[in-house]
Amino acid sequence: MQQNKPNSEDVLTQCKKSGLRRTKALQCLVETLLTKDSPMTLAELAEHPDLADICDRATVFRLLQRLIEKGIIRRLGLHERAAYFTLLIPGRHQDFLICTSCGDIEPIKAACPVHALEKEIATKTGYANLYHELEFFGTCPQCC
Amino acid sequence: MQQNKPNSEDVLTQCKKSGLRRTKALQCLVETLLTKDSPMTLAELAEHPDLADICDRATVFRLLQRLIEKGIIRRLGLHERAAYFTLLIPGRHQDFLICTSCGDIEPIKAACPVHALEKEIATKTGYANLYHELEFFGTCPQCC
DNA sequence: ATACCTGCAAAGTCTTTGCCTTAGG
DNA sequence: CCTAAGGCAAAGACTTTGCAGGTAT
Numbered sequence: 452m453q454q455n456k457p458n459s460e461d462v463l464t465q466c467k468k469s470g471l472r473r474t475k476a477l478q479c480l481v482e483t484l485l486t487k488d489s490p491m492t493l494a495e496l497a498e499h500p501d502l503a504d505i506c507d508r509a510t511v512f513r514l515l516q517r518l519i520e521k522g523i524i525r526r527l528g529l530h531e532r533a534a535y536f537t538l539l540i541p542g543r544h545q546d547f548l549i550c551t552s553c554g555d556i557e558p559i560k561a562a563c564p565v566h567a568l569e570k571e572i573a574t575k576t577g578y579a580n581l582y583h584e585l586e587f588f589g590t591c592p593q594c595c
Numbered sequence: 596m597q598q599n600k601p602n603s604e605d606v607l608t609q610c611k612k613s614g615l616r617r618t619k620a621l622q623c624l625v626e627t628l629l630t631k632d633s634p635m636t637l638a639e640l641a642e643h644p645d646l647a648d649i650c651d652r653a654t655v656f657r658l659l660q661r662l663i664e665k666g667i668i669r670r671l672g673l674h675e676r677a678a679y680f681t682l683l684i685p686g687r688h689q690d691f692l693i694c695t696s697c698g699d700i701e702p703i704k705a706a707c708p709v710h711a712l713e714k715e716i717a718t719k720t721g722y723a724n725l726y727h728e729l730e731f732f733g734t735c736p737q738c739c
Numbered sequence: 740a741t742a743c744c745t746g747c748a749a750a751g752t753c754t755t756t757g758c759c760t761t762a763g764g
Numbered sequence: 765c766c767t768a769a770g771g772c773a774a775a776g777a778c779t780t781t782g783c784a785g786g787t788a789t
Contacts, residue, residue: 472743472788493779507746512779514744528672530728532754533778548716551724561715564708569731571705572692578733580695584674585729587713589722616763616768637754651771656754658769676779677753 457540459485462523469521476506480514481538489547489556490527490535527584529556546585552594559587601684603629606667613665620650624658625682633691633700634671634679671728673700690729696738703731 462481467473483499484491493515497508515536518524527535530549535556537545546559565583573581606625611617623646628635637659641652659680662668671679674693679700681689690703709727717725 470743474744474788476745494777509747509780510745516780526674528674528730530670530672548720548722550722559716561712564712565729568705568708572703572731573733576692577736577739578692578694578731579739581731581733583729583731585709585727586672587716587722587725587727589717589725592721595721595723614768618763618769620770638752653755653772654770660755661769 456485456488462538465523466518466521469523471517471521476502476510477514479505480511484524484536484538489558490529490537492531492533492535494533496536529586530588546587548587548589550591550594551588552590555591600629600632606682609667610662610665613667615661615665620646620654621658623649624655624662628668628680628682633702634673634681636675636677636679638677640680673730674732690731692731692733694735694738695732696734699735 459478459482462485463473463478466477466481471477479502480496483496483501493508493512496502496515497511502511515524515526519526519536523539524536525539527537529535529547530551531554544563546563548557548559549555563585565585569581569583572578603622603626606629607617607622610621610625615621624640627640627643627645637652637656640646640659641655646655659668659670663670663680666683668680668682671681673679673691674695675698688707690707692701692703693699707729709729713725713727716722
């Protein structure tokens, strides 16, 4: 089981296998997502210095769409107006702690206690492709 | 501990205590939220036959805002473009199972396994007013 | 060569606000 | 009577798409 952060080549290989072309924008997007380990919005990505210089926001948007289709990234809600995107890393699951005041998002280190329930739900309800999102919201120490 | 669904008078009393005026729109909004036990979007509420006849969408929006401020309802993400709103019922916590294909949302009956972790996070991180949202996503049997 | 990708600009969708009028307490 | 609440319409915020031209394979 691969627990550690993949490098961008791993992800780009996966992209190519899924039928995506290796464009400059795709490479840069993947690297940007890998650099930050918490989810990012479309705006954050499109305005990131590296990406802003080489492609349009619409391109980032369409890349994200394709990567979601291919199961390489996931779109998260996270309680904000804008959607967040995060790489799906095999063998890893992330839950988040979010400050409702300043909007800070940090991944939670502790083990996720939900997997048993997830299996139970899969069995009882007949839902397929089950996954979950768990977010904690509160006021962070700086905002208190 | 009050586990059962309150009636609209209970909620309206709470509203009045919080300083809200008892308007027709507020009464109707509360009743509409109580009728459906899963979260609703602004559009669903504003277009609901009962509410559509007596008030404008902006009114519903502003009522929802005030009710959130007063801690009477909560805004949820739920992975859709639109925000969802749900009454906060004392002593009750809801997690959701959401079909990524048809968008169906159903509350989960099983006990939520997250409360212990929530306490641990509160202690370790110093976050205040902590609460969480847990959603399961998958393809429902009808959509499979 | 050709199917996929991109930029630009415009259109959508949902939310939020301003301003003036109405009505609860 | 005085201030919160409501209606209407316009502006914002974020996302999504059409089309013409560019590029990886």
